[in-house]
Amino acid sequence: MNAFDRIMATRKTRGAGFWVLIDPDRTAPAEAAARAADAERAGADVILVGSSLLISDTFGDAVREIRSAVKLPVIIFPGSTAQISADADAILFLSLVSGRNPDLLIGQHVRAAPAIKAIGLEPIPTAYMLVESGTLTTIEYISDTKPIPRQKPDIAMAHALAAEYMGMKLVYLDGGSGAKEPVPTEMIRACYEYITLPLIVGGGIRSGDAARAAVHAGASFVVVGNALEKTSGRSLLTELADAVHSAAPA
Ligand code: 1GP
Numbered sequence: 001m002n003a004f005d006r007i008m009a010t011r012k013t014r015g016a017g018f019w020v021l022i023d024p025d026r027t028a029p030a031e032a033a034a035r036a037a038d039a040e041r042a043g044a045d046v047i048l049v050g051s052s053l054l055i056s057d058t059f060g061d062a063v064r065e066i067r068s069a070v071k072l073p074v075i076i077f078p079g080s081t082a083q084i085s086a087d088a089d090a091i092l093f094l095s096l097v098s099g100r101n102p103d104l105l106i107g108q109h110v111r112a113a114p115a116i117k118a119i120g121l122e123p124i125p126t127a128y129m130l131v132e133s134g135t136l137t138t139i140e141y142i143s144d145t146k147p148i149p150r151q152k153p154d155i156a157m158a159h160a161l162a163a164e165y166m167g168m169k170l171v172y173l174d175g176g177s178g179a180k181e182p183v184p185t186e187m188i189r190a191c192y193e194y195i196t197l198p199l200i201v202g203g204g205i206r207s208g209d210a211a212r213a214a215v216h217a218g219a220s221f222v223v224v225g226n227a228l229e230k231t232s233g234r235s236l237l238t239e240l241a242d243a244v245h246s247a248a249p250a
Pocket residue numbers: 021174175176177178179201202203204205223224225226227
């Protein structure tokens with residue numbers, strides 16, 4: 001089964017998927033592997049690996065060590081064409097559709113696609129939408145794009161529908177790593193009710209309650225990164241996994 005089918009299967013069997021994001025810039029490869037194994041034990045469904053800005057040169061090592069530590073799908077969440085590895089199961093082939101930066105809409109994709117094909121990595125076409133989060137996030141600064149205003153669910157709906165009509169397979173509503181506020185539940189719900197694509201939601205989710213609220217509003221997959229880096233993470237991991245798996249769109 002390919003990675004896309006595996007993630008869709010977890011959505012079917014568990015209601016929603018809990019995805020743990022590991023930033024190779026903030027976690028040395030051996031520690032990244034240990035954190036991925038902890039996440040797997042706690043019930044995570046996917047390990048995402050990536051960073052909107054990569055300073056270190058350990059990306060390849062991190063993906064390889066994580067791959068050997070877990071059976072879960074290891075999926076790249078790339079910040080640039082530098083983040084490609086044959087050791088991953090798949091890559092979110094992201095187009096930053098909420099912005100108007102052509103390099104992040106199509107430019108980097110043209111440069112990356114031949115390399116992705118050559119190494120046999122599975123691309124998962126994903127519309128990436130950056131949502132205002134109450135602080136200037138790294139992704140907002142680096143991408144040089146304006147996030148969708150928090151009080152404008154209609155803007156998110158129109159972008160999500162355009163992405164669906166363009167043939168994307170997933171829509172990622174992201175406040176950006178370290179977001180002050182998670183994506184508003186009203187915006188998640190508005191997109192959930194308007195389109196048929198599964199929604200990934202992340203950025204600023206730090207508790208089971210916040211994760212549960214995202215799933216209630218219609219998220220199929222919830223991503224948590226930052227909050228798990230700040231503690232040893234194990235009890236929070238279990239809390240988050242249980243919250244995501246016991247919630248359902250209401
Ligand atoms: C960022 O959605 C991810 O792109 C995760 O965000 O690090 O704030 O959990 P956090």
